Amino acid sequence: MGGDALTEGYYMSKGGSDGVVLTPQWFKDIIIEKDGEFFDPCPHPRPEGYDSLTIDWPLDQHIYVNPPYKRGQIGAFVKKCNEQFKRGANISLLIPSYTDTAYFHDYIYKIENIEIEFLRGRMKFVESKTGKTFKVGLPCPLMLVTFKGSA
Numbered sequence: 001m002g003g004d005a006l007t008e009g010y011y012m013s014k015g016g017s018d019g020v021v022l023t024p025q026w027f028k029d030i031i032i033e034k035d036g037e038f039f040d041p042c043p044h045p046r047p048e049g050y051d052s053l054t055i056d057w058p059l060d061q062h063i064y065v066n067p068p069y070k071r072g073q074i075g076a077f078v079k080k081c082n083e084q085f086k087r088g089a090n091i092s093l094l095i096p097s098y099t100d101t102a103y104f105h106d107y108i109y110k111i112e113n114i115e116i117e118f119l120r121g122r123m124k125f126v127e128s129k130t131g132k133t134f135k136v137g138l139p140c141p142l143m144l145v146t147f148k149g150s151a
Helices: 025-035 073-087 102-107
Strands: 010-012 020-022 062-065 091-096 114-118 142-147
Touching: 025 062, 025 091, 062 073, 073 091, 073 102, 073 142
Parallel strands: 062 091
Antiparallel strands: 010 020, 091 142, 114 142
């Protein structure tokens, strides 16, 4: 599934012409090389009526999540990742490294079988309409959180 319309993580940004920017392919390739093809609960374009926060995610496939980076959305997806992890899901979650938030302390920090990798530098995302990489990186650092479920 990696690379098609159902596996393109996104975040909301004022930088994109439609407000949606995508994970760069080189980063998705790293996830695929490490964990195999993945399910992305944050597809772009999002099918009408689709809400990844209300469905169970697959347990038989790695999950890569690059949620909307809007206030309130990140925490909702971190909580959902933790819930799906408890069901046994294996998840890679790309989010800003805001370590002072309640969701970081409640659902990520110091929890067994959850690993945190702080990414060096500022990732440059891809504008969804043009497919071009932004010249300037994200204004905040990122972390890749790996939830190692039992599935």
